[in-house]
Amino acid sequence: xxxxxxxxxxxxxxxxxxxxxxxxxxxxxxxxxxxxxxxxxxxxxxxxxxxxxxxxxxxxxxxxxxxxxxxxxxxxxxxxxxxxxxxxxxxxxxxxxxxxxxxxxxxxxxxxxxxxxxxxxxxxxxxxxxxxxxxxxxxxxxxxxxxxxxxxxxxxxxxxxxxxxxxxxxxxxxxxxxxxxxxxxxxxxxxxxxxxxxxxxxxxxxxxxxxxxxxxxxxxxxxxxxxxxxxxxxxxxxxxxxxxxxxxxxxxxxxxxxxxxxxxxxxxxxxxxxxxxxxxxxxxxxxxxxxxxxxxxxxxxxxxxxxxxxxxxxxxxxxxxxxxxxxxxxxxxxxxxxxxxxxxxxxxxxxxxxxxxxxxxxxxxxxxxxxxxxxxxxxxxxxxxxxxxxxxxxxxxxxxxxxxxxxxxxxxxxxxxxxxxxxxxxxxxxxxxxxxxxxxxxxxxxxxxxxxxxxxxxxxxxxxxxxxxxxxxxxxxxxxxxxxxxxxxxxxxxx
Numbered sequence: 001x002x003x004x005x006x007x008x009x010x011x012x013x014x015x016x017x018x019x020x021x022x023x024x025x026x027x028x029x030x031x032x033x034x035x036x037x038x039x040x041x042x043x044x045x046x047x048x049x050x051x052x053x054x055x056x057x058x059x060x061x062x063x064x065x066x067x068x069x070x071x072x073x074x075x076x077x078x079x080x081x082x083x084x085x086x087x088x089x090x091x092x093x094x095x096x097x098x099x100x101x102x103x104x105x106x107x108x109x110x111x112x113x114x115x116x117x118x119x120x121x122x123x124x125x126x127x128x129x130x131x132x133x134x135x136x137x138x139x140x141x142x143x144x145x146x147x148x149x150x151x152x153x154x155x156x157x158x159x160x161x162x163x164x165x166x167x168x169x170x171x172x173x174x175x176x177x178x179x180x181x182x183x184x185x186x187x188x189x190x191x192x193x194x195x196x197x198x199x200x201x202x203x204x205x206x207x208x209x210x211x212x213x214x215x216x217x218x219x220x221x222x223x224x225x226x227x228x229x230x231x232x233x234x235x236x237x238x239x240x241x242x243x244x245x246x247x248x249x250x251x252x253x254x255x256x257x258x259x260x261x262x263x264x265x266x267x268x269x270x271x272x273x274x275x276x277x278x279x280x281x282x283x284x285x286x287x288x289x290x291x292x293x294x295x296x297x298x299x300x301x302x303x304x305x306x307x308x309x310x311x312x313x314x315x316x317x318x319x320x321x322x323x324x325x326x327x328x329x330x331x332x333x334x335x336x337x338x339x340x341x342x343x344x345x346x347x348x349x350x351x352x353x354x355x356x357x358x359x360x361x362x363x364x365x366x367x368x369x370x371x372x373x374x375x376x377x378x379x380x381x382x383x384x385x386x387x388x389x390x391x392x393x394x395x396x397x398x399x400x401x402x403x404x405x406x407x408x409x410x411x412x413x414x415x416x417x418x419x420x421x422x423x424x425x426x427x428x429x430x431x432x433x434x435x436x437x438x439x440x441x442x443x444x445x446x447x448x449x450x451x452x453x454x455x456x457x458x459x460x461x462x463x464x465x466x467x468x469x470x471x472x473x474x475x476x477x478x479x480x481x482x483x484x485x486x487x488x489x490x491x492x493x494x495x
Contacts, residue, residue: 012215012253014246015223016175017135019210020188021231022167022198023142024067030141030165031058031101038204042147042158050141050163052096057292064165065108067197068139069298069306071167072109074191074313075134081298083108085139085290093157094144102140102168104287108296109137114171115315116187117333118180128329132184133172140166145205161205167197173212173223178242182235185209186337190314194339202233209238214259215249224249225259230276232266241266245273317342325355334363340377347384352391361391365405369412381415382408390418398422402470440485443468454490462486 029036032049049056072079086104112134144159169188175181189207192198199206208231214224229245232238244266249259264273312320314336321332321342335345341362348358366387370377390408393399399407399422410421443465444451454461462483469482 010254011218012250013218014176014178015173015214015216015226016178016181016242017173017212018171018175018181018184019212019228020169020171020185021142021208021210022071022169022192023206024064024165024167024197025199026061026063026067026165028061029163030061030064030139031163034163036164038206040160042156043160045160046162050096051159052098052162058101060293060296061165064139065296065298066306067165067195068108068137068167069303070195070309071169071192071197072112072137073303073307074195074310075109075112075114075137075169077109077112077134077137079298079303080106080108080110081300082106082295083298084295085293086287087290088140089286090284092143094146094159094162096144096159096162100141100143101290101293103138106295107136107138108298110135112137114184114187114191116180116184117315117318117329118183130174130180132174132180135170135172137167137169140168142166178239178246181211181242182239185235185238187314190337194311194313202235205233208233211238211242211245213242213245213249215246215253225261227259227261227273228263229273230263230265237266237268240271241273244271248273311339321345325349325359327355327359331356331359331363334367335359338377344377344380344384348388351385352388354391354395357391358388361387361408365408369409380412382411386411386417393418393422437485439469439472440465440482443472444490451490462490465490 023036026036028034029050032047034047034050035045037045049058069079083103084106085101087099088102088104089099091098113131114134115129115131118128118130142161142164144157144162146155147158148155171184175184189198189200192207193200201207210231211229212226213229214226216222216224227245227249229241232241245264252259260278262278263276265276266272267274317336318329318332321327321335322329325332327335336342345358345362348362349355352358366380366382369375370380373379390404390411393407394401394404399418403422404418407418407421410416411418414421447465447468450461450464454465465486466482469486
């Protein structure tokens with residue numbers, strides 16, 4: 001008789017879909033002329049329309065439509081020639097009208113996909129690239145924001161964000177791990193930023209993610225009961241929240257419990273998910289066509305005109321960088337994470353045609369400085385021509401690679417050109433054969449024991465001698481010539 005499988009023996013797999021709300025970069029709101037500028041005084045950017053006053057009529061912002069179509073095309077979606085808005089009814093303090101103008105049964109964009117470069121060890125059927133389906137992308141208005149602040153934790157509602165245009169992008173449940181989900185979210189953010197339709201600032205709420213997660217036994221076709229995590233605004237929190245929620249569901253299932261369909265929040269302090277409410281279905285929202293907005297007719301000519309404005313997108317740029325510049329795929333992935341970083345790399349290559357050298361310096365020195373300061377490439381104080389100028393000083397032997405790193409740090413701190421810093425601090429590399437030979441002789445004379453060990457076969461001591469010469473020269477000696485001369489002198493002693 002075969003052994004009976006217990007719940008502890010079952011292997012589960014994750015089924016994940018992501019709903020992403022991207023705030024579109026328009027100057028005014030979706031249905032009125034109020035500003036969308038972030039950080040203004042509470043309730044200073046409102047009008048009767050976005051406050052939901054009786055008798056007002058919304059008017060669609062054309063730029064919202066154009067940005068939504070542009071995003072849909074970039075995500076390989078079908079753009080519906082006929083689309084319309086719907087009322088999504090629910091009541092919260094930050095929703096003045098008691099309903100949200102969104103889209104339901106006739107969304108603007110449907111049936112697209114996004115190809116995602118997966119982390120190592122998560123390769124899908126297509127190798128390191130996995131295609132994740134996009135179910136729909138539709139326009140809608142944002143709600144306001146509840147604020148809880150002050151010594152007495154006073155609460156109030158800020159309606160500046162009410163009516164700010166959003167594009168909700170809903171993936172298919174094609175994602176099978178947290179790493180895949182984070183990779184998808186980063187790839188989607190890159191596309192939105194490349195298109196210049198969203199600034200991608202998660203901390204300011206410009207990009208918010210709502211994962212839907214469930215577990216099912218490996219091999220089972222039917223999905224498990226899904227749980228939605230609401231409004232998470234950082235990659236780190238998305239990852240932690242999904243990891244916790246999947247562990248919670250697995251523990252529940254193994255103990256014989258049942259996952260309840262609900263919406264949960266991520267508690268950043270306790271690092272747990274907590275129940276927000278029971279999950280609503282579409283009928284709970286009582287969707288019906290928005291009577292104050294006429295249906296949208298999207299002519300093919302408009303779609304074609306918008307298609308012509310599409311820039312080179314991250315996946316195409318990544319492939320081109322690897323092919324055209326001969327750099328590894330990993331380098332190309334890093335360099336194309338933002339359009340500005342890719343432009344910076346190409347500008348440097350145009351002035352110093354050594355792509356791999358430039359790639360190495362950008363990924364190590366430059367990105368480290370940016371990350372340490374929490375800055376973007378647009379904030380970099382070193383323009384491409386000065387970056388390339390530093391690398392030319394290494395190539396022509398003016399400074400060593402080690403000194404160049406110190407010069408780079410000074411360049412980043414002050415914005416000054418490399419040549420000026422090198423001249424002022426007397427950092428020119430020592431390449432004179434006579435001067436280097438004097439340094440080598442001094443080091444060999446100071447370490448007779450190590451010289452004897454080298455004669456006896458411990459050739460790895462060559463690195464020790466090089467280090468000592470570089471130390472005596474304060475890093476200024478030409479490393480190549482130091483190596484060459486040491487090998488010659490030590491080799492003669494072994495004979």
